[in-house]
Amino acid sequence: MTLLGDAAHPMVPRFGQGAGQAIEDGFALAVLLEHAKRDKIPARLKAYQELRLERTSRV
Incomplete structure (x- = not known):
């Protein structure tokens, strides 16, 4: 599970800003x-968190 926006x-x-960040997050x-196998989802969610942290912190 993850959160966005x-x-x-x-x-x-x-x-x-909230709506814009929700669109970017989504x-x-x-x-x-996309195309992630079930066993890869946790790593992809971690990557999502790391990817979005810097951007959302600036906004």
């Missing part, structure tokens, strides 16, 4: 999980 990284309620997660 405001559930994963709350944003201030201005400028549509796209990143879809790319990482």
